[in-house]
Amino acid sequence: MEAQYARDVYGKTLVELGKKHNNIVVFDADLSGSTRTSFFRKEFPERFFNFGVAEQNMVASAAGLASCGKIVFVSTFAMFATARALDQVRNSVCLNKANVKIVATHGGITVGEDGASHQALEDINLFRAIPNMQIIVPADGPEAREAVITAYNTPGPFYIRLGRSKIPSLENRGEFVLGKGVCLENGKDIAIVACGIMVQQALEATAALKKEGVNATVVNMASLKPIDSELIIAVAKKCNKLIVCEEHQVTGGLYSAVCEVLAQSYPVRIDRIGVENQFGQSGSPKELMEFYGLTANFIVEKAKKLLR
Amino acid sequence: MKNKVKHLKSKATEIRKLIIKMLTRAKSGHPGGSLSSTDIISCLYFDVIRHDPKNPKWPGRDRFHLSKGHCCPALYAALALNGYFSDKELMTLRKLGSMLQGHPDTVTPGIEVASGSLGQGLSVALGMAIGAKLDKADWRTYCLMGDGEIQEGNIWEAAMAAAHFKLDNLCGVLDYNHFQIDGRVEDIMNLEPITNKWESFGWHVIQCDGHNIEELLDAFSKAASIKQKPTIIIAQTVKGKGVSFMEHVADFHGRAPSPEEEKIALKELSDIDEDEKNIQ
Numbered sequence: 001m002e003a004q005y006a007r008d009v010y011g012k013t014l015v016e017l018g019k020k021h022n023n024i025v026v027f028d029a030d031l032s033g034s035t036r037t038s039f040f041r042k043e044f045p046e047r048f049f050n051f052g053v054a055e056q057n058m059v060a061s062a063a064g065l066a067s068c069g070k071i072v073f074v075s076t077f078a079m080f081a082t083a084r085a086l087d088q089v090r091n092s093v094c095l096n097k098a099n100v101k102i103v104a105t106h107g108g109i110t111v112g113e114d115g116a117s118h119q120a121l122e123d124i125n126l127f128r129a130i131p132n133m134q135i136i137v138p139a140d141g142p143e144a145r146e147a148v149i150t151a152y153n154t155p156g157p158f159y160i161r162l163g164r165s166k167i168p169s170l171e172n173r174g175e176f177v178l179g180k181g182v183c184l185e186n187g188k189d190i191a192i193v194a195c196g197i198m199v200q201q202a203l204e205a206t207a208a209l210k211k212e213g214v215n216a217t218v219v220n221m222a223s224l225k226p227i228d229s230e231l232i233i234a235v236a237k238k239c240n241k242l243i244v245c246e247e248h249q250v251t252g253g254l255y256s257a258v259c260e261v262l263a264q265s266y267p268v269r270i271d272r273i274g275v276e277n278q279f280g281q282s283g284s285p286k287e288l289m290e291f292y293g294l295t296a297n298f299i300v301e302k303a304k305k306l307l308r
Numbered sequence: 309m310k311n312k313v314k315h316l317k318s319k320a321t322e323i324r325k326l327i328i329k330m331l332t333r334a335k336s337g338h339p340g341g342s343l344s345s346t347d348i349i350s351c352l353y354f355d356v357i358r359h360d361p362k363n364p365k366w367p368g369r370d371r372f373h374l375s376k377g378h379c380c381p382a383l384y385a386a387l388a389l390n391g392y393f394s395d396k397e398l399m400t401l402r403k404l405g406s407m408l409q410g411h412p413d414t415v416t417p418g419i420e421v422a423s424g425s426l427g428q429g430l431s432v433a434l435g436m437a438i439g440a441k442l443d444k445a446d447w448r449t450y451c452l453m454g455d456g457e458i459q460e461g462n463i464w465e466a467a468m469a470a471a472h473f474k475l476d477n478l479c480g481v482l483d484y485n486h487f488q489i490d491g492r493v494e495d496i497m498n499l500e501p502i503t504n505k506w507e508s509f510g511w512h513v514i515q516c517d518g519h520n521i522e523e524l525l526d527a528f529s530k531a532a533s534i535k536q537k538p539t540i541i542i543a544q545t546v547k548g549k550g551v552s553f554m555e556h557v558a559d560f561h562g563r564a565p566s567p568e569e570e571k572i573a574l575k576e577l578s579d580i581d582e583d584e585k586n587i588q
Contacts (some may be wrong), residue, residue: 025438025442046442047442049438049473051465051469052468052469052472054465054468054469056428056431056461056462056465057431057434057462057465057466057469058431059431060428060429060431060432060435060462060466061431061432061434061435061438061466061469062435063421063431063432063435064373064421064431064432064433064434064435064436064437064438064439065435065436065438065439066435067420067421067432067435067436067439068435068436068439068440068443069439070439070442072435087425087428088428088431088462090425091422091423091424091425091428092421092422092425092428092431092432095413095422096414096421096422098421
């Protein structure tokens, strides 16, 4: 399982798409080195615009350019792409169904040492409430590539959330399809629904549970919006107990999305792994995952509790 | 030129009458800024911009973006008078299911991008101007802003970027009517020295009387000749222009006329029209 930066994959995928399609334009806000849009800038300087540290202007300008038939990829850190430019995303991008694809890096707590101000933990919540927005949180590098290509090929606004750190590529992940989750394990005792880096943790937890005779289903729900309601209901019917895992506040993200589906259609017992209504802090990604209860061990503990 | 000016003046009066009628029926909306921007919109939609109302998506069209979206009654009237849609639609303004929303939306033929949340429009317009440059196309982008609106920080981000990207195909217009909802702009949040601000951000600045058709046409023509930098036309206007009891009155920023006020307003506007016709 080779680990790689999903943002490296993003940069390379942009170049790949840029070679095929003249209508791709890329905007960044002074973070092109970190987001890897610099790869595109080097290949296609005439189709790259650096907006400096001005995310609101960047996002609204992207909506204007998209109205001229371009497909605009907009990148910065997740914190600034979402919270800083929220009004522009809502009113200039989503209200117009603009072909603006926001691919943000440095999502979640694993931003690490930069601390709370840079750890986007509310981004999915903010965007999930906006009509017309489509949201993908890829679980590994190759899935990031498929998500970016999907966003290019699918009309309308997208938010793709990538992390800062390297992530291992998952085996047998299957193909990413917008609006579809994928079962990576098929146990009957409990279902674990996860996205992003938490899919890996869910798989590790499943391996540990197996040793104790507990068989879990693991769903990679990279497509948060539209979400795969059918699959969520199916695994709820099969397992009757769920744990949802995300590198995000427990309000408004994947846990909320799964609860919304099940509350309406098939209520079951459901617990969560996520950041519990608090800000992050400085630390290494590994330390922070432990501190905020986001590792496989915590999933195992919650699973056992739910099964008691 | 004389005939053109006369034509644009009479179109402006038609727009003003429609604004009053639309807002009276809608029972809400923004007459003050709609009336102050009417002559600017009349010049743009009946002379300056290249467009094809029968083919609103004609790729070679100039783009107009109403950043001060609340003044859309003036724009809707201009679009209807150009034949983008039937003028019967105008009286559905702000009603459920109408193609004429309270703030601009792409459901209206001729509206490029929705607006209404202030401060974003100059960014949207600069995105359009980038689009023309990328396609090496010669169409221009016009963006109408309000004076209260440019208190938004986003405007100044866009101002910096448009100059940085040397977008000489972008022309901003400031409808400087000196009133915002809560009172005089000078008292709420002063914009002066406004010319220096735009110049220091790298823009070419043209000052004009926003109700003088000759001055406006001259300003638009000069703006098109400026190279390597964007241009802003700072148009001095009168809030509520054309209706005596609305002029310079902050209350009419966001209050619709009553049926009685409508009658008086329409009479005044008809008188203006008569006066114009008699000046030969």
